[in-house]
Amino acid sequence: MKRLARVRAGRDQRTPVTALFWRICLLNGVVFTLGTLILALSPATVSARLRLTEVPVLVIGLAVMLTANALALRTSLAPLDELVTAMRRVDPPRRAVRFDRRASGDFHRLIETFNAMLDRLEAERSAAGATALAAQEGERQRIARELHDEIGQSLTVALLRLKRVVDRAPEELRDEVTDAQETVRGCLDEVRGIASRLRPDVLDDLGLHSAVTALCHEFTRSAGISVHREVDPSISRLDPAVELVCYRIAQESLTNVLRHSGADQVSLRLAGHADSVVLRVHDNGCGGVVTEGAGIRGMRERAMLVDATLTITTSEDAGTTVELVVPVHREAHVGEPV
Structure with a gap:
């Protein structure tokens, strides 16, 4: 069963290339067959030894066949140009626009594979991004909790002790101790602000x-x-x-x-x-x-x-x-x- 699946997968992978090969061969065959019929049914003739008057007829016929062949190939291969343009527009941080499979002609399998590849890439990227961001949010929450519970409580204890020191300090040192108390209070407010920005409790609660x-x-x-x-x-x-x-x-x-x-x-x-x-x-x-x-x-x-x-x-x-x-x-x- 696994071997059969691998064989089928190999056939599926060769399908777009094989289809392109046979399409080009068929288009060239049709163009050259039509050119041959037109030359055969037209009154134009070519002598055994080419005359100068017959050269323009051959050149015009060749130009018509090459032009028709180029137009047919251009129309047939247009989905490939659109696919290349879609590939160039793929940007990892943005969601890629899917290619319209209905307008892809014989390349619908190639377009379908390309769209499936985009789906897989975006699914993998989303899963990886979700894991990374979840880890980041978890680390933020842990740091915020430690800032609030450990450093915040230590600064609160320091404030209480400084308040007792202010009450007992002599007059000439009271201003300096008061300034230290305000500095510690500002640090406490800053720590609480950082903890709130890292992980706001109000988002979870309210x-x-x-x-x-x-x-x-x-x-x-x-x-x-x-x-x-x-x-x-x-x-x-x-x-x-x-x-x-x-x-x-x-x-x-x-x-x-x-x-x-x-x-x-x-x-x-x-x-x-x-x-x-x-x-x-x-x-x-x-x-x-x-x-x-x-x-x-x-x-x-x-x-x-x-x-x-x-x-x-x-x-x-x-x-x-x-x-x-x-x-x-x-x-x-x-x-x-x-």
Whole structure:
């Protein structure tokens, strides 16, 4: 059975090449047969010794046959050119457009194999990306927990001890101890902020609506850039993977605004539809993104994990817009693992 399967697989692999060979042979045979019939039935004749007056007839006949042959081959091989164009458009971070098998003529098996190859590559890439991102999120969660539980508690103990030292310190040292106390308090706030950005508890506890709202408030507080927020309150709890992707892309978009755009206004809109959730982040910055860095590539990889479409439009006079459209197939139960 295995040998029979290998033989069939070999035949399937040779089928496109064999079909192409016989098609070219058939086209050439038809063209030259028609040319021969036309010359045979036409009044033109060729002497045993070629005359100068007969040369134009032969040249014209040859030119007609070659032209007809070229046109027939060009029409027959056109799907190959389209297939090459489709191959050149394949970009790993983006979902490739499938080739239309119905318009492929005799190359339908080749086109079908190409589309199947794209399916396998994207499935492997999605699985690998999901594994890597799951490991990344797990590591973020572990670090956030350690920051909150270990370092956060140690800094809290230090603050309590400094408070007792302030109460007992002599007057000439009280200001210095108070400054140290404020420094430790600032470190504690920073540690809590880092832990929250690494893995927001509000996303797991209250869902995407509350997490995005808290993200916008934190961004405005830390960056000093106003965010006009529109979050659809009717959005219910989604699949945890979808919520995490939406949150991370919103987070990365706001981070890019702060780092690169020079904007002073940002609008964030999260809307729910019957079969999709749309996240749109727009800024009034300089725009003109030419090359995509690691942040944008990461957003595209995350979007592919949930079969979403990520579109980034940018111009120097209209800022940058990031739009994520996530198909929603079902609602997940609260607490379902990612």
